[in-house]
Amino acid sequence: MDAVREVFESSRDFTIGIEEEFAILDPATLELVDRFPELYAAAGEDPVLAGSAAGELIASEIEIRSGRAETMAQAHAQQAERRQRLFALARSHGVALASLGTHPWADYLDQEIIDTPHYQRLKEDLGWVARRNNTWSLHVHVGIRGADRAVKVSDWLRERLPILLAVSANSIFLDRQDSGLASVRTEIFTRTFPRCGVPDVFGSWDEYARFIDTLRRLGSVVEATQLWWSVRPHHAFGTVEVRICDAQTSGAESSALAGLITAVVAQTAIDLDEGRLDRIEPLKDREIEENLWRAIRYGLDGRMIDFRGDRELEARAALEELLEWTAPARAGLGIEVDLPPENGAQRMRRELRGGAGVEEIYRAAVAETARTYAGAAPDGAERVAAAE
Numbered sequence: 562m563d564a565v566r567e568v569f570e571s572s573r574d575f576t577i578g579i580e581e582e583f584a585i586l587d588p589a590t591l592e593l594v595d596r597f598p599e600l601y602a603a604a605g606e607d608p609v610l611a612g613s614a615a616g617e618l619i620a621s622e623i624e625i626r627s628g629r630a631e632t633m634a635q636a637h638a639q640q641a642e643r644r645q646r647l648f649a650l651a652r653s654h655g656v657a658l659a660s661l662g663t664h665p666w667a668d669y670l671d672q673e674i675i676d677t678p679h680y681q682r683l684k685e686d687l688g689w690v691a692r693r694n695n696t697w698s699l700h701v702h703v704g705i706r707g708a709d710r711a712v713k714v715s716d717w718l719r720e721r722l723p724i725l726l727a728v729s730a731n732s733i734f735l736d737r738q739d740s741g742l743a744s745v746r747t748e749i750f751t752r753t754f755p756r757c758g759v760p761d762v763f764g765s766w767d768e769y770a771r772f773i774d775t776l777r778r779l780g781s782v783v784e785a786t787q788l789w790w791s792v793r794p795h796h797a798f799g800t801v802e803v804r805i806c807d808a809q810t811s812g813a814e815s816s817a818l819a820g821l822i823t824a825v826v827a828q829t830a831i832d833l834d835e836g837r838l839d840r841i842e843p844l845k846d847r848e849i850e851e852n853l854w855r856a857i858r859y860g861l862d863g864r865m866i867d868f869r870g871d872r873e874l875e876a877r878a879a880l881e882e883l884l885e886w887t888a889p890a891r892a893g894l895g896i897e898v899d900l901p902p903e904n905g906a907q908r909m910r911r912e913l914r915g916g917a918g919v920e921e922i923y924r925a926a927v928a929e930t931a932r933t934y935a936g937a938a939p940d941g942a943e944r945v946a947a948a949e
Contacts, residue, residue: 562770565785565796569708569766572799575827575894576704577636579627579819581644582617582697582808583930584664588657591923593667593695595620596656597675603650610650613643618680619695620673623647623658629704629798633823633896637816644812648935660815660930661905662697662732662746662807665923669695682783690753696746697808699729701819702800703826708766710833711794714801716762717829718792720844722805723852723865724883725825727876729806729818730860731905737919743860743906746807747853751791756782759849760790769794801826810905810926812933820896825883828890844868860906 585596597620604614615624625643630636651658672695674684684691705711730743742748751758756776763769776782785796791805803822809815832838848868855863856876865879866872874882884898891898903911905926912922 562774566708566766566770568796568799569705569711569794572706572711573704574706574830575823576702576800577627577630577633577819577823578702578798578800579636579640579815580624580700580702581640581660581815582622582624582699583647583658583660584697585621585623585651586657586659586927588655588927591657591659591920591927593621593664593672594656595673596654597621597623600650600654600656603654604647607646607650609642610646614647616675616677616680618674618683618691620675621667621695622697633820633894636819640816641812644934648931657927658930658934659923659927660697660808660810660934661734661923661926662730662744663735663749664695665734665919666737667695669693683787687754690755693753694750696732696750698746698750698804699806699808699815699818700802700804701822701826702795702798702802703823704799705794705801705826705830706799708794710830711799711801712763712766712769713833714826714829715760715792715794716764716843717833717838718801718803718826719759719762720849720852721825721829721883722759722791722803723849723856724876724879725803725818725822726805726807726853727856727860727863727865728821728880728900728904729809730856731807731809731909733906733909734919734923739910739913739919742857743862744807744857747805747857750789754789756787757789758791759846759853760792761846762843807905810908810929810933812930813899814901814905815934817898817900820891821883821887821898821900824887824890824894824896824898827894828887831890841869861904862907 587594604610613626617624625647627636627640674680705714732744732746733739735745792803795802852865861876863876864873865876
């Protein structure tokens with residue numbers, strides 16, 4: 562942990578890294594296929610994808626990482642190139658890529674864990690929990706200089722997690738049904754994995770480091786990646802990583818959400834530096850959990866509680882307040898946040914009300930992902946849709 566402290570002390574403020582997770586599908590049936598090892602090996606032959614493509618537990622998932630960027634524009638440009646190369650690689654191997662928080666009907670019991678020592682150890686350690694996690698999300702890293710400062714930024718970000726989740730909610734389907742939730746992914750992942758969901762307030766690097774060292778000494782963890790909290794200091798990168806959001810169907814939505822998350826982290830650091838948080842008490846765990854449940858259940862169609870103001874407000878109004886609050890950070894960092902009028906959960910429910918079936922909605926989402934992340938439909942998807 563002393564070495565990790567030094568990583569943060571030498572970190573640079575507001576660098577950006579984006580990580581997007583995709584499901585690997587048969588383009589005709591839209592079933593999950595365990596093709597990660599094949600795609601990963603092929604990615605290793607690409608000078609850009611090598612080191613940018615990664616696995617995430619199950620063999621029907623692949624992640625693409627932007628790498629460190631100095632600006633939001635650079636992060637978007639780097640990620641755009643990696644998206645295009647990944648989607649082209651997937652097409653050349655006869656598979657499609659999807660980007661929702663869950664697969665609408667895939668059985669988690671059918672999913673294979675990646676055959677590496679790291680993931681096989683997790684399979685052994687976590688048992689059913691590891692197998693249950695067939696979910697996909699968006700992660701954003703923002704550089705924060707200073708170890709104490711990184712912990713305090715993470716502490717204050719806890720209460721922003723519910724509205725970020727509500728904005729990103731994009732997983733209503735499970736077991737071929739409308740789950741009744743806006744983000745069933747969050748209910749699966751944060752309620753089952755250990756050291757997950759909203760972390761406690763640590764207050765200082767020393768307190769954080771003591772807890773992590775206790776977990777390590779007593780055998781709960783062997784590496785920092787076993788800290789799956791929805792916001793965490795990242796030990797290797799010297800960043801604060803926000804992990805609460807569902808994967809986004811369109812590339813534009815994912816980019817806009819990454820920009821919003823970056824602005825939220827940066828504005829929190831700015832407020833901390835300028836003393837605006839000195840006389841404010843952090844929200845209690847139970848207060849954050851109440852809003853988190855509302856985000857899971859209703860997304861942007863729900864209401865949030867402003868516990869300090871003793872009031873309830875529409876989630877959309879809470880988003881507008883978030884945008885107003887982050888305006889200085891967005892202006893300073895050149896971040897534009899162009900969010901659509903509906904998020905994924907709202908669109909899917911509207912399509913359901915219009916009479917579309919689950920498979921029809923998912924097939925359209927897969928095509929939208931291909932069009933907006935890579936500019937092309939996956940091989941076979943348009944042909945199958947036309948045949949239907």
